[in-house]
Amino acid sequence: MIVMKFGGSSVANAERIKHVASIIRAYREKRPVVVLSAMGDTTDHLLDAADKAVEGVVDVSGVAELHEQTALALGVQFDSIRALLDELEQLLTGISMLKEVSKRSRDYLVSFGERMSVRMMAAYLESEGIPSQFYDAWDVGFKSDSNYMAAELLDEVWETIPACLNDYKNGTDNLIPIVTGFIAKDAKGNITTLGRGGSDLTATMIGAAMHAEEVQTWKDVDGIMTTDPRVVKDAKPVLEVTYEEAQELAMFGAQVLHPRSMVPVRRTGTPVRVKNSYNITSPGSIIVEKHTGKVPPVCAITTVKHITLIDIVSSRMLGAAGFLAHIFNNFLKWGISIDVIATSEVSVSLTVNTKSDLSGLVKDLESASEVTVRGGKAIVTIICDAAHSSAILASGFDALADEGINVQMISQGASKVNISMIVDDDEAERTVQILHSAYFS
Numbered sequence: 001m002i003v004m005k006f007g008g009s010s011v012a013n014a015e016r017i018k019h020v021a022s023i024i025r026a027y028r029e030k031r032p033v034v035v036l037s038a039m040g041d042t043t044d045h046l047l048d049a050a051d052k053a054v055e056g057v058v059d060v061s062g063v064a065e066l067h068e069q070t071a072l073a074l075g076v077q078f079d080s081i082r083a084l085l086d087e088l089e090q091l092l093t094g095i096s097m098l099k100e101v102s103k104r105s106r107d108y109l110v111s112f113g114e115r116m117s118v119r120m121m122a123a124y125l126e127s128e129g130i131p132s133q134f135y136d137a138w139d140v141g142f143k144s145d146s147n148y149m150a151a152e153l154l155d156e157v158w159e160t161i162p163a164c165l166n167d168y169k170n171g172t173d174n175l176i177p178i179v180t181g182f183i184a185k186d187a188k189g190n191i192t193t194l195g196r197g198g199s200d201l202t203a204t205m206i207g208a209a210m211h212a213e214e215v216q217t218w219k220d221v222d223g224i225m226t227t228d229p230r231v232v233k234d235a236k237p238v239l240e241v242t243y244e245e246a247q248e249l250a251m252f253g254a255q256v257l258h259p260r261s262m263v264p265v266r267r268t269g270t271p272v273r274v275k276n277s278y279n280i281t282s283p284g285s286i287i288v289e290k291h292t293g294k295v296p297p298v299c300a301i302t303t304v305k306h307i308t309l310i311d312i313v314s315s316r317m318l319g320a321a322g323f324l325a326h327i328f329n330n331f332l333k334w335g336i337s338i339d340v341i342a343t344s345e346v347s348v349s350l351t352v353n354t355k356s357d358l359s360g361l362v363k364d365l366e367s368a369s370e371v372t373v374r375g376g377k378a379i380v381t382i383i384c385d386a387a388h389s390s391a392i393l394a395s396g397f398d399a400l401a402d403e404g405i406n407v408q409m410i411s412q413g414a415s416k417v418n419i420s421m422i423v424d425d426d427e428a429e430r431t432v433q434i435l436h437s438a439y440f441s
Contacts, residue, residue, distance in 0.1 A: 001169045002027065003215045005035040005181065005203035010218055010277055011117055012040035014073035021125055023218070023280055024176065028130065030213070031169065035181045035203040036121055038113025039066060046088075046110050053095040060089050067116055076123035080134075081116050088112050103148035107183075107193045111136075114180035114199075122178045133175040137183050137202060138191075140164040141209075144184035150195035151184060153205060161209040169210055179206070197258020204257070204272065208264035214286070215270060217257060218277040223285030224249065224256055227301045231429050232436045238285050238300055245299055245383050246272075246287045248418045252381035253304040262287075297392055298439040299383040299417075303428050306354045307339065309377045309409065310362075313347040314369035324348070326368060334361040340379055340420045342411045349409050351379060351422060377408070378428035379420050382435065386416040392439075393419065399438040405431050 004027065011017050024034060045062045052059055064085050071078045091109060095101055101109070115136055122134035141160030144151035167173040181199025184192050194201050200217065207215035221229065222237040224246070229235040241249070243266045247259040256274065265272055266289070275284035312327060327348055331338060336358070341350040352358070354375055365371045384392050389412060400407065409422040423431050 001031045001033065001210055001212045003035060003203050003207040003212050004032045005199060005215070005217045006037065006277070007199065008037040008040055008042070011036055011121065014070045017070065017074060017121060017124055019277065021121070021128060021130070023277060024125065025130055026280060032176060033165065033206055034121070034176060034178045035199060035206065036114065036117045036178060037181050037199045039070065039117050042066065042113035043110050046113055049092055050095060050101050050106065050109055053092040054099055054101060056096050058089060058092045058096050060085055060092065063088070067120065070120060074120070074124045074127070076120070076127055080119045084112055084116055104190055107148045108191045110193060111183045111191045114182055118178045118180050125176065131175050132178055134178045135180070137180045138185040140177065140179055142184035142202070144186055144192045144194065146186040146188070146190065146192065148192055151186070151192035153184065153194070157205060158209050161206060165210055197261050200257045200261035204261045205264045207270045208268040211268060212270060215265060215272045216275050217272065218275050220276065220278060222276045222279060222282045223274045224254070224300065226440055227432055227436050231432050235436070236440065239283070240286050240288060240291060241299055242291060243287055243289060244415055245417050248381070248383055248413065248415060249300060249302055252302045252379060252418070252420065254300065254302040295385045297385055297388050301380065301382055301432050301435050303378055303380045303432055305378040305425050305428050307351045307377050307379055308354045308358070309349065309351055309374045309422055311347065311349050311372040312365055312369045315346055327365065330361055330364045333364070336361055340411045340422070342409055351377065376425045377422050378425045380423060380428060380431050380435070381418050381420045383418055386412055386419060389419060395438050396435050399434050400431065403430070403434050405434065
């Protein structure tokens with residue numbers, strides 16, 4: 001058994017659905033379980049419909065038109081999707097009467113995208129002679145807590161998912177399961193969403209619980225790249241990375257898998273393969289527990305732009321216990337997450353998301369420190385074997401110095417697989433290009 005996950009752009013219209021169906025057909029002998037996101041921008045359209053409903057306007061025409069036209073182009077029956085659209089209209093009518101959207105209602109609302117997507121795909125596969133069955137995630141054992149918009153799966157899913165899918169894995173049931181990503185149900189039967197990376201988590205959870213041969217996530221590039229190919233045209237596919245490296249890549253801007261989706265497969269050692277839906281013969285990139293061959297000095301380079309650098313200095317705290325505690329408690333108080341940090345005894349430099357309102361935090365920090373806030377910065381991260389950090393930094397910094405790039409802060413992660421540096425936003429892409437040339441050319 002394998003698990004195949006396709007995102008919204010992969011099923012955005014009839015043409016893309018036909019293409020994904022051809023991929024499923026090609027892997028039919030592997031007994032795939034298919035996980036789908038909503039079609040294209042359907043989730044955004046659903047949220048727009050909710051906003052209109054709050055204002056008293058109930059309108060499902062945009063969502064309905066996309067799915068009706070797609071069904072017509074595919075030549076499939078629309079009955080099961082029409083029933084969902086009727087249910088959606090009833091929900092929006094309720095929202096228009098209450099003039100508000102609760103978190104629980106929002107989760108119920110956005111679930112319609114995934115639910116319509118799997119019905120569309122299953123109907124088309126059936127019309128092409130590929131026996132299949134659509135499932136809402138709770139029908140294959142997905143149970144969560146009631147933390148709406150960011151629900152966590154319950155431990156019992158390790159038992160409920162196999163109970164639902166073992167017949168298919170063992171060959172008793174030959175209908176290919178087409179499963180919704182992103183959603184689950186709580187103990188009260190309310191629909192929940194799994195938050196950021198929810199569809200990736202659905203796929204990896206199924207793969208881990210079923211001890212699948214591998215989980216495949218299908219994208220539009222030949223796997224994980226040495227850097228963003230839009231920044232460096234000769235970026236190369238990386239054949240193999242570890243779970244830890246993949247998590248760091250995702251944390252620092254690479255469009256791989258969400259870090260939380262790595263948790264189930266790390267528990268079971270289930271491989272994850274990133275493949276190209278436009279080039280299905282490419283082996284893609286595989287994510288595993290440990291490198292099977294020689295560990296490359298540098299795996300990939302990634303960047304996050306538009307961040308803020310905060311320098312905190314306090315000579316009054318020299319030799320005093322609790323300096324870092326004072327700082328972190330203030331970040332906790334204001335709910336602001338730190339990305340990268342470098343420290344000395346009396347100073348701390350760290351980065352945060354530029355979207356955060358820092359006024360209250362800065363005021364509190366200034367009670368015991370001198371605080372400097374500088375926006376317009378970028379994090380450039382080298383995913384590497386930090387055991388060779390001296391050699392890696394030497395070659396990288398030599399190349400940057402030759403091009404006049406000034407690194408303003410550097411931090412080596414505790415994971416020992418990343419080194420991050422801070423540069424100005426307008427130098428970020430050039431920094432990536434210089435480093436990529438130094439390490440991969």
